[in-house]
Amino acid sequence: xxxxxxxxxxxxxxxxxxxxxxxxxxxxxxxxxxxxxxxxxxxxxxxxxxxxxxxxxxxxxxxxxxxxxxxxxxxxxxxxxxxxxxxxxxxxxxxxxxxxxxxxxxxxxxxxxxxxxxxxxxxxxxxxxxxxxxxxxxxxxxxxxxxxxxxxxxxxxxxxxxxxxxxxxxxxxxxxxxxxxxxxxxxxxxxxxxxxxxxxxxxxxxxxxxxxxxxxxxxxxxxxxxxxxxxxxxxxxxxxxxxxxxxxxxxxxxxxxxxxxxxxxxxxxxxxxxxxxxxxxxxxxxxxxxxxxxxxxxxxxxxxxxxxxxxxxxxxxxxxxxxxxxxxxxxxxxxxxxxxxxxxxxxxxxxxxxxxxxxxxxxxxxxxxxxxxxxxxxxxxxxxxxxxxxxxxxxxxxxxxxxxxxxxxxxxxxxxxxxxxxxx
Amino acid sequence: xxxxxxxxxxxxxxxxxxxxxxxxxxxxxxxxxxxxxxxxxxxxxxxxxxxxxxxxxxxxxxxxxxxxxxxxxxxxxxxxxxxxxxxxxxxxxxxxxxxxxxxxxxxxxxxxxxxxxxxxxxxxxxxxxxxxxxxxxxxxxxxxxxxxxxxxxxxxxxxxxxxxxxxxxxxxxxxxxxxxxxxxxxxxxxxxxxxxxxxxxxxxxxxxxxxxxxxxxxxxxxxxxxxxxxxxxxxxxxxxxxxxxxxxxxx
Numbered sequence: 233x234x235x236x237x238x239x240x241x242x243x244x245x246x247x248x249x250x251x252x253x254x255x256x257x258x259x260x261x262x263x264x265x266x267x268x269x270x271x272x273x274x275x276x277x278x279x280x281x282x283x284x285x286x287x288x289x290x291x292x293x294x295x296x297x298x299x300x301x302x303x304x305x306x307x308x309x310x311x312x313x314x315x316x317x318x319x320x321x322x323x324x325x326x327x328x329x330x331x332x333x334x335x336x337x338x339x340x341x342x343x344x345x346x347x348x349x350x351x352x353x354x355x356x357x358x359x360x361x362x363x364x365x366x367x368x369x370x371x372x373x374x375x376x377x378x379x380x381x382x383x384x385x386x387x388x389x390x391x392x393x394x395x396x397x398x399x400x401x402x403x404x405x406x407x408x409x410x411x412x413x414x415x416x417x418x419x420x421x422x423x424x425x426x427x428x429x430x431x432x433x434x435x436x437x438x439x440x441x442x443x444x445x446x447x448x449x450x451x452x453x454x455x456x457x458x459x460x461x462x463x464x465x466x467x468x469x470x471x472x473x474x475x476x477x478x479x480x481x482x483x484x485x486x487x488x489x490x491x492x493x494x495x496x497x498x499x500x501x502x503x504x505x506x507x508x509x510x511x512x513x514x515x516x517x518x519x520x521x522x523x524x525x526x527x528x529x530x531x532x533x534x535x536x537x538x539x540x541x542x543x544x545x546x547x548x549x550x551x552x553x554x555x556x557x558x559x560x561x562x563x564x565x566x567x568x569x570x571x572x573x574x575x576x577x578x579x580x581x582x583x584x585x586x587x588x589x590x591x592x593x594x595x596x597x598x599x600x601x602x603x604x605x606x607x608x609x610x611x612x613x614x615x616x617x618x619x620x621x622x623x624x625x626x627x628x629x630x631x632x633x634x635x636x637x638x639x640x641x642x643x644x645x646x647x648x649x650x651x652x653x654x655x656x
Numbered sequence: 657x658x659x660x661x662x663x664x665x666x667x668x669x670x671x672x673x674x675x676x677x678x679x680x681x682x683x684x685x686x687x688x689x690x691x692x693x694x695x696x697x698x699x700x701x702x703x704x705x706x707x708x709x710x711x712x713x714x715x716x717x718x719x720x721x722x723x724x725x726x727x728x729x730x731x732x733x734x735x736x737x738x739x740x741x742x743x744x745x746x747x748x749x750x751x752x753x754x755x756x757x758x759x760x761x762x763x764x765x766x767x768x769x770x771x772x773x774x775x776x777x778x779x780x781x782x783x784x785x786x787x788x789x790x791x792x793x794x795x796x797x798x799x800x801x802x803x804x805x806x807x808x809x810x811x812x813x814x815x816x817x818x819x820x821x822x823x824x825x826x827x828x829x830x831x832x833x834x835x836x837x838x839x840x841x842x843x844x845x846x847x848x849x850x851x852x853x854x855x856x857x858x859x860x861x862x863x864x865x866x867x868x869x870x871x872x873x874x875x876x877x878x879x880x881x882x883x884x885x886x887x888x889x890x891x892x893x894x895x896x897x898x899x900x901x902x903x904x905x906x907x
Contacts, residue, residue, distance in 0.1 A: 603709070608746040608800075609756070611706045612816060613734035613764035622759065626750025626799075 238280070245281055247301035249273060251403065252373055255304060259376060260345040264356050271359035272372035279363050288364045291546040291578040292517040297486050298460055302430040305402030315394040316421055316452060316643040325397040328376040328404040338387030338416070344378030344407050367462045367490055371434040374405035378435075385413035385442070392640075394421040401429025401456075407436045414442040414470075419637070421450045424463070428456040435463040441473040443497060448476045450640065454647065455484040457512060464490040469529075471497025478635060479506040479518060480644055482651055487516040494522070495529035495557075502531040507628045509648065510543035510575070511655035517546035524557040524590075533564040536628045539575035540655050548580045549594065555586040564594040569601065569627050571620075621652045657721060657855040658682040658705075658824055664715035665704050674700040676880035677716070682824075682873075685852040689866055689891060690859045692877035693899040698859045699743055701877070702828040706740040707733050720824065735767035739822035741813040743829040748800040753812070756800050757782060761819055785818040789845050806833035814845040825849065826857045831865035843868030863895040878903045 241249070252273045259269065281298060282289035305327075312324035312332055323341070324332035330343040348357055357375070360368035379395055397406055404426070412418055424433060433455060441447050455461045461484045469475055481487055493502060502522070510516045522531060537545045545568065553560045568577040581594040601623050609619035625648060632644050658681070665675040674697045682688045692698050704711050705718065707730035717724050725733050748756070761781075762772045773781070786793060789811045801809050810830055817825055827846065831839055846856065846869050858869055866874075866888065874890040875882045876899075883903055884890065894902050 604746050605748050607706075607708055607730060608742070608748065609751075609760075610730035611734055611740055611742075612756075612760040612820065613731050613767065614760050615731045615763055615767075616729065618759060618763060619731070622751055622756070623748070626748065630750045 242281070242295060244298045244301045245276070245295075248370070248373075249277060251301065251304060255374065259374065261348040261357060262350070265348045268357040268359045269373050272369045275359060275363065276366075276369050276373065282364055282366050286364050288519065288548075289366070291548070291580070292488055292515065294366055294488070297515055298432075300430070301432050302402050305400070308400035308402055308429075310398050310400040310427075312396055312398055313425060315392070315396065316423065316647075317392045317394065317639050320392040320394045320421065323379055323381070323393065323395045325377065325379065325395070325406050327399045327402070328397075328406055330377050330379055336389065336391070336393065338384045338389055339393070340382045340384070342380040344380055344409070345376065347380055348375075367434060367464045367488060368436060370462060371405055371407060371436045371464070374403060374434065375407045375436070376405055378407040378409070380409045382411040383413050383416045383418050383445075386415040387413065387418075388416070389418040392419045392421060394423055396423045396425065397433070397435065399426045399431060399433070401427055401431045404431055404433040406434075409438045411440045412442060412445040412447045415444045416442070417446045419448040419450070419640075421452060423452040423454070424461060425452075425454045426456050426459055428458055430458040431455065432460045433462070436466070437464070438466040439475075440468045441470060441475050443470045444472040445470075446474045448635070448637075449478070450644075451477070451479045451489065452482070452644075452647070453480065453484060453487060453489065454482045455487075457483060457485060459484045460486040462488050464492065467491065467493040467502075469493070469495045469497060469500035469502060472499045473497060474501045476503040476635070477505070480647065481506070481508045481510070481516050481518070482647055483514070484516065485514055487514065489518050491518075491520045491522075493520070495524050495531065496526060498526050498528045500529045503634075504531065504533040505631045505634065506535045506547070507631065507644075507648070508535070508537045508545055508547075509628075509651045509655070510537060510545045511540040511651070513542050515544045517548075519546070519548040521550045522552070522562070524551070524553045524560040524562065526556060527558045527560070529557065530561040531563075533562070534631050535566040536631055537566070537568040537577055538571065538624055538628060539568060539577055540571045541575060543572070543575040545577040546579075547577075548582075550582040550584065551592060551594075552584040553587050553590050553592065557587045558589045560587060560590040560592065562590070562592045566596045567627070568596075568598045569624060570598050571600065571624070617656055621656050624652060624656075625649065657684045658857070659719040660716070661719070662716035663704070663713065663718065665700065665711050665713045668710055668712045673714075674711070674880055675704065678877075678881055680875060680882055682855045682857055684823075684855055686873060687850060687856045687858065687869065687871045689871035689874045690857060690877050691861070691863070691874060691891065691894060694861070696877045697880045698861070698877055699828055702740055702743075702826050702859055705738065705826055706730055731763070732767075734820070734822070735764045737823035739817050739820060739825050741810075741817055741825065741827040741830050743832060745801045745809045745813055747802045747804075749802055751800050753796040753798060753800050754782070757796070757816065757819060760816070764820060781819060785815055788848070789815050789818075790841055791815055807835065807838040810834055810838065810842055811845075814842055818845065818849065823853060824855050824857070826859065828859045829861065830858070831860055831862065839865065840868060863891045866891045876902060
């Protein structure tokens, strides 16, 4: 007998368990997938949603923050929106189902739902191995569809590719798998957008960058103000692979974006950037785990946060350098502009280094707007609101502009401008 | 145009009184020099005119065209036509100079009920003004003052002054850090702005700048007060006798 009385299920936990009972027969998958889903829900029931006592969730008490779970809506009206980049090819997931798949030279795709049903390409759904993987558990239980995409070896995909998840509220659980073949180049926009109706959205994406490939992966999270958005990006970098991962969190009520990355091949390079615009009552958590497993890999991580109103932000950045990973170079920085007495930001950098010949550093700052800068701009007739907007924008634009691609910089800055207009 | 009456002001943070009963009148069309030794309150006066929050006016008033500016924030004062050329212009990473100039010009135009400038019109104005100050357009693509040399910063201040066309220009130690060639360019830029509708206040420690920007009146600031007023001969007298001698005579 378990002597420690377990806390009663919360409303959200009960709703998830009931929803699973109601939906499980309609979710796609073979016997293996069914078993994985069952295990995931059993784990959720046994472990509950994580609280701050679970280390990985210390600053994001999911059990408390996920206060309610909306019902599943089969017939919610939603349709794809214009891609953020001109000329982009759009793959659309509408209400969690793959709905639009353009033909693009050098790209092959399958629907995740088909793969789950038929064991195509060795896709198997597995319940998360780790007890604290709440994002994985929820997604495994409820995933309805997604995109499996592979870029052919040496292909140069000229047009940007936008993978767009659009919905009209309710429950949206998608899973994608993207492989960029050896020597290939591609730019992806992984976009999550919705209405202001309540939604519980989860997404798990596995991105593999093969030998010598170069990929830019832009996550644009612009869910509605009532959205709970739980996402996880797995990233594997093979030998000489280069990846730029840029996360723009622009909305959402409760956001957890995890990135689990591993440099598995020598000379792999990762540039990890995140811009988190956190206003209203939003809680936004970006959690990065990065393994440098082999010698001569480099990574830079820069996170810029703007917090207004009652916004709460979190960045957890863990870099692990394995014993063989000599000559690793990893530079992490997290800078926050805290613009409200009622907002907050928690940063937890962690370096775990088992190799002795490495260069690793991390730094974190929290500041207000520089009063001297504000005075200088105002002394030229720029109103306080505009001056503050310019300075906030400059703070985040520094890392947006690193992206070089002019259309991409413009598209992201336009979204940041819109956010500032709404929250300034 | 500018009338300062019995001004008393202190540092907001620690209450140290810097300006102690200062009176000064500058008329339209006039170029007034304010000279004073280190620590006399010259820079403080310029900041107070611009509306910097770090200082508190405890007594007296500052009238601009007959109206008190004490309740106006720095942006409102600038839009009303007041301009401070900073002794130490601030570096603002991430804000491109061109963008800053455009926003500043258009915000002022907006505040005055004028239409925004079109981009070609804006660029034409900047190009013309920059050419007279020997400013390379490439420099203006960089963030505001970031990586500018001392001389570039000062020329950039004068460029802003030309573009914003203020009515009251306050130049705080504009000569500091300038070599003689840069000083001439800056002085020419200022002289070009002289006109019957405009007043210019030149704050300086040395008489050197006043050889190029010849003032109509010279005021000596000491310990937070104007202790002596004269014409350009007063500046020459200072050069010959030093501050100690002239201030002693005044007291």
